Amino acid sequence: MAIVKPSLAKGTRDFSPSEMGKRNFIFNTLKRVFQKYGYSEIQTPSFENLSTLTGKYGDEGDKLIFKILNSGDYLSKVSEQVWSEKNSVKLIPQISEKALRYDLTVPFARYVVMHQNDLAFPFKRFQIQPVWRADRPQRGRYREFYQCDVDVVGSESLLNEAEFVLIYWEALLALGLKDFTIKINNRKILTGIAEIIGKPELIVDMTVAIDKLDKIGLEGVNKELLERGFTMADLEVLRPIILLEGSNDEKLASLKKVLASSEKGMQGIAEIEEVFNYVSAFKVDEKVLERIVEVDITLARGLNYYTGCIFEVKTNEVAMGSIGGGGRYDDLTGMFGLKDLSGVGVSFGADRIYDVLEELDLFPKLTVTSSKILIVNFDKESEAFSIPLLSALRKEGIAVELYPTAAKLKKQMSYADAKRIPFVLLVGTEEMESGELTLKNMESGEQMKVKLSVLIELMRD
């Protein structure tokens, strides 16, 4: 067998112990919060039937789905007709019937439809699994990455939306973030705006243009709106909406005036108000709420998909795109034939959150789950003395290892250092005689003599 110089597949990453520790810190924090709010974990398979996935992500998305080659003599089923064309797109369905998960939403919809008779609705689930996309890899963009989704289907209550605001808030605080903004909008407000202008068909053009306010300013937005089919008169109506300012209450009050004639638009405003009322009922301080949650009617992510509230979360501590988002969708499972099941959910961008915590140095020190103690192996005698210590410490749940050979002390110490093992136990002749072991704190360099019972107490916390 020829020796292959190994490399990673393009756009993929290994996770070493220190990275695993950090990623697990994020996942465990999120899980704990999700569970506190009554969400349960599910997992779906890494690959689905190709037919389950195609057509759900648009043409561009379809191209980015990783297809799995059929096993065995996969060409035997290819018709001569198709073969003679040698067309990559046409050949796919004949040689591939499975594909890697592209997101967690479509598999979740498939799951709900297939298990509908076993599920207790409202069904509250979270799911933390990798997804795969054949994107061009670049800094911060990988072909394998994790999504963390939390959704409830089968409930129209806005209490759910309010709890997602709290989930974001509690989770981001628990991760160590201090300054972030949870933006909220409602699809019905956007519909209302397009209605009062009398151009409901231009809703997408309108939101795409408005969404650029931060980047291109009011003039730029106006220019784009004109290009996209709006008139100067429309711009007059839109201006107070685009330039909406003040507190959330002030913004909603202004919107009410503008949208008074649109039933849909007023409904959107009422929904946001109800979400705020629910959040307040959780005894959230009004000022804190005002600081953290922001009505932003330029927010339009996934417009073709969301039907009610829309969320997006940004950190204000680091320049970074959104670290989460979501919203309400009225017809998630319709694609698989189950109608009228309303759902709402949000997701956390684990990779970006990882980068933010790294940049702000917010990962707790001991996320690396290595041993807490390394016992130095001096010779056969100290080894024999140390093995029962391993037993005694592990019995107390303390992670400990004995260096497996009597290598040079320097080598053993740098092993502890590299693995970031916080304590080293030295058991030499003197220690064996007295029973007082030498414990070295690897960070401070301090040494102290301890009996086993004291050592156990010290290590337990």
Place this chain on the structure above:
Amino acid sequence: MAIVKPSLAKGTRDFSPSEMGKRNFIFNTLKRVFQKYGYSEIQTPSFENLSTLTGKYGDEGDKLIFKILNSGDYLSKVSEQVWSEKNSVKLIPQISEKALRYDLTVPFARYVVMHQNDLAFPFKRFQIQPVWRADRPQRGRYREFYQCDVDVVGSESLLNEAEFVLIYWEALLALGLKDFTIKINNRKILTGIAEIIGKPELIVDMTVAIDKLDKIGLEGVNKELLERGFTMADLEVLRPIILLEGSNDEKLASLKKVLASSEKGMQGIAEIEEVFNYVSAFKVDEKVLERIVEVDITLARGLNYYTGCIFEVKTNEVAMGSIGGGGRYDDLTGMFGLKDLSGVGVSFGADRIYDVLEELDLFPKLTVTSSKILIVNFDKESEAFSIPLLSALRKEGIAVELYPTAAKLKKQMSYADAKRIPFVLLVGTEEMESGELTLKNMESGEQMKVKLSVLIELMRD
């Protein structure tokens, strides 16, 4: 978009909350034990370059690797020559350059070689990830399943082998199993046996035949040995080895007599003895050791791979194949050009362990991590009263949810039932007036009146 009646890809499974809870119980138990012994977690990508995987699992294995179709116009690189042949095998390397992980061993070897300059050796890692095989699905055999591997590379000390015996022992006990056998053999003993017969080249034939003793008896084994090129005289030498009986000490004593002239064979015996000595040094009772660990020279798994000790674990409580196995390999990373790195490791068969625990009803009751309390939603008033209770309980880390609408009581109760939420809190007019909430234990049906502070105390443990 046409509506597709959804189905799972063949050989794959969804994991619903109750299954996730059980599987996480297994994984978390294993992780805790691995970490106590100084092992750290890593993860490798789901797909690798095809060249990393091919040729590592034999011809049959290569066929079972799931290949991923190249993205974009993947046929544009196919030569006319290959195209004209329409040969499934020859076409693969031209249209696929990535493949799904087939096991955790080869990616681990790739990982060690690529990260060799950053790793502290001995490198102790565990890895719990799914693998994929294009096997024919059948009962208990899936195309996507988890492997749980724990290995150390860069240390020849038999202390590692001894600790794997303890890891198996501690982990299986922690999972609730009581009666299991950790079988141990050593490749060098098998080599020694083939040597004393003078037929080292027939070692594989010999072990394949001996391995069938349980199934076909001594006569069957003898017949097969004769067919595979052994003589009647060889059978005479082999008989006491095949029929080895008694305690581990007695078996090793018998083997020493038979293998006295084989240096290799004696080395294998000495290694097993040293492993036993190490295990005893951990203050393991001799009788317990004798009951749990069994020298079994018919054990030959992965013979082309293992070079020293070989392990296999069986439960004696349920009829089931092995639930774990492993051994020492002297040249894991050689396939990627890094020579002379000795390693030893074991794996746990998570799917089989799951089935065993299910059959023996050993899963702890509360592996399903749903809410601990459902608050019944009677009407807007009780909802408003209940929301601050949610805050108060969650602040104490208690998982709680409020039914999101004032649905019929029966519906809310069966929701709690289906989600196996152990307690339901009823907050009606009387409760709101008195502040004494009605707590119902869903298992016993018992109801009691509690103040919030008492409820928190009750739910905390």
